[in-house]
Amino acid sequence: MQKPWDDLDRRAINMAKVLTADAVERAGNGHPGSAISLAPIVYALYQRYLTHDPTDPHWPGRDRFILSGGHASLAQYTQLFLAGYGLTLDDLRNYRSGAHTRTPGHPELGVTPGLEMTTGPLGQGLASAVGFAYGQRYQRGLLDPDAPRGSSPFDHRIWAICGEGDLEEGVSAEACSLAGDQSLDNLTVIYDANHIQIEGDTSMVLGEDVCARMRAYGWYTDSIDFVQPDGSYKEDLSALSRALDQAGEITDRPKFIKVNTLIAWPTPGLTNDASTHGSPLGAKALADLKSLLGFDPNEDFPIDEEALAHARQAAQRGVRAHADWDRRYRQWRKDNPKRAALYDRIRRHEPPKELDSAIDELENELHVGDSVPARQASGRVLNAIAPIMPELWGGSADLGSACMTDLEGADSFAPAGRATRQFPKANPYGRQIHFGVREFAMGAITNGILLDSDTRPFGSTFFQFADYERPAVRLAALMDIPNIYIWTHDSIALGQDGPTHQPVEHLAAMRAIPRLAVVRPADEFETAEAYRHIFEKSDTHPTAVVLSRQPLPNLAATAARARQGVSRGAYILQEPENRLDMLIMASGSEVQLALEAANRLAIEGIGARVVSVPCMEWFEQQDQDYRSWVMPEEIRARVSVEAGLALSWQQYLGDAGKAVSVEDFGLQGDGESNLIDYGITADHVVDAAHASLLKVGRCGRRCYQRK
Secondary structure (H helix, E strand, O other): OOOOOOHHHHHHHHHHHHHHHHHHHHHOOOOHHHHHHHHHHHHHHHHHHOOOOOOOOOOOOOOEEEEOOHHHHHHHHHHHHHHOOOOOHHHHHOOOOOOOOOOOOOOOOOOOOOOOOOOOOOOHHHHHHHHHHHHHHHHHHHHOOOOOOOOOOOOOOEEEEEOHHHHHOHHHHHHHHHHHHOOOOOEEEEEEEOOEEOOEEHHHOOOOOHHHHHHHHOOEEEEEEOEOOOOOEOOOHHHHHHHHHHHHOOOOOOEEEEEEOOOOOOOOOOOOOHHHHOOOOOHHHHHHHHHHOOOOOOOOOOOOHHHHHHHOHHHHHHHHHHHHHHHHHHHHHHHOHHHHHHHHHHHOOOOOOOHHHHHHHHHHOOOOOOEEEHHHHHHHHHHHHHHHOOOEEEEEOOOHHHHOOOOOOOOEEOOHHHOOOOOOOEEOOOOEEEOOOOHHHHHHHHHHHHHHOOOEEEEEEEHHHHHHHHHHHHHHHHHOOOOEEEEEOOOHHHOOOOHHHOOOOHHHHHHOOOOOEEEOOOOHHHHHHHHHHHHHOOOOOOEEEEOOOOEEEOOHHHHHHHHHHHHHOOEEEEOOOOOOOEEEEEOHHHHHHHHHHHHHHHHOOOOEEEEEOOOHHHHHOOOHHHHHHHOOOOOOOEEEEOOOOOHHHHHHHOOOOEEEOOOOOOOOOOHHHHHHHOOOOHHHHHHHHHHHHHHHOOOOHHHHHHO
8 A cells, every 4th residue: 555645745746836837927828727737646647656767767667658738748847857857947947938948838759858759739649648558568579478467577557648638639539449449458548627628618519428438448437536526626646546546456458537627726716717728827826826835926936845855756766666677677688588689679770680681582573564553562572571570560540451561470469359250360469450440540559659669660541541640640750750651542543432532732741741751662673672761761750651553564774773772762763875955753653654755755866864753851861962963953954743743843843844743633533544634644744845845945856846
């Protein structure tokens, strides 16, 4: 039984409240209300429930805590300060103070010691917490599957706090449904039910019984009230502890504990006031709060030294827990040398040494002239490297067979009782993930997997439906984590299902996300080389692999040059025999059209260099000499060819270039007809080439014949 909460705990909580209020007042903006009323809950977690070591925020054996409602960031910052994570009083004073602050308005990964992820877009923290639980379970199964429950150095828990806004966002429903299906007993979520959001009382927009909803998903639920039956208020840490202790005994479900609170309690005149959600308390209310909690109303950022010393004992407890973990970890390494070597490699984020040979062997089996959909080429690569990369796992949003991302012979990641006729092999440590039709949750969960574990997840869907996933993609790019998105059926060449399924603006939209690399390979050779670079590159930027549904011919030119070229983002695929008159640039399925057009132009005496551009972002990482060599500035006659918007090609077209593109939504009809109707043909590329040459005052014989 844990010792009772005492007066020093209460004083430390009160100190966190006034530090929160002072930080927002000094900044002139922020969200004080939820952070103030959350103080006792977050304090209880950091002092009694989280296994953590403030002296080593990156200790692998730590529990993970995610504050999903990132606007309440000060609820976490103050506890990191109290627990001894190295945050200083000046850090709290500099809340929201600019580019160099360690206490930004919303938690940002890598900025503040002790934070596990960037939160702020509501719902994503909660959804990613589900991913953290996925990642913990899979890595445990990869490295220590037979250890008794709770004895492995890879056993840790995931804790999250959410609010009404998180639960209103649809992504939380998607992810929480999956968490219940997966029986993620390593996940505990506390719901701060203060019934307030920016527009006021939430009763107008959140009327359901949230605990009943979570039970329907398969969660264990409990509820406690800080608001007492007589209307009084008691921050009942004993009741909270009982609920957390009881939840800890549940071993077959994720846990959800609702705590009814009053925002900003006990701020005089502003408790339960919606204004405190997003505005400073004001000088009078702040002074009154300090007086009520026993602090000098005229002192900014007051410190109760005795209470601070009491809270700092969390660091001592953490060091002891870390030492105990070290002993278990050393024994595990001794008993499991092969798994320890695997762990060392994936901790260093290194691919297996056999990766190159596995891809080389695959490429040796490819044949120039064969026509293969890029999605099929992708599936072949994944299955070629899966045997040597046990850390590689993933799945699709109900489209595995269409995206061709199923891993051959892999068990499904699910409790055995969830096996189906189609997927009869299910176990909690399987590597084939089934997300259902939940693209946004897929993106958030794979983000969480990356943040919690050292494994390499991927998720897949049709490119059109990447729209549903995009907010998670953006957050991955913002956090700079190496997620892998496999998006197929990449253009109007899909046909069949009509314009609702045909992406047009998506390449430009995804290329607009900073740090996201968008790769569109031309054939099997470029696809294989794209994956080689994804796993070998030194940066941690996320990558989208965008793939065709329709067959693409394997090109002799890519067979010869893709190994050196794809990793550089753009490369010279074919040179004219004599003089260089112009450039034809293309990606993916349109590279074959660029080659055909260049060959026709050669007959007319026009020298066209064909540049394959599988990834603009990788190309922009190259030095200026290489970029100028591939696309010389003096060659102003240029054509881009891509079955999507031309927007992202403008940087390469210059003042005389012409784009062969799709500038409207797709069409009904078969894919080949759609391409013809929109001019995605070699004939149109040739016409565009002549138009560009005319613009710069140079022309081949065909142009003169037309005059």
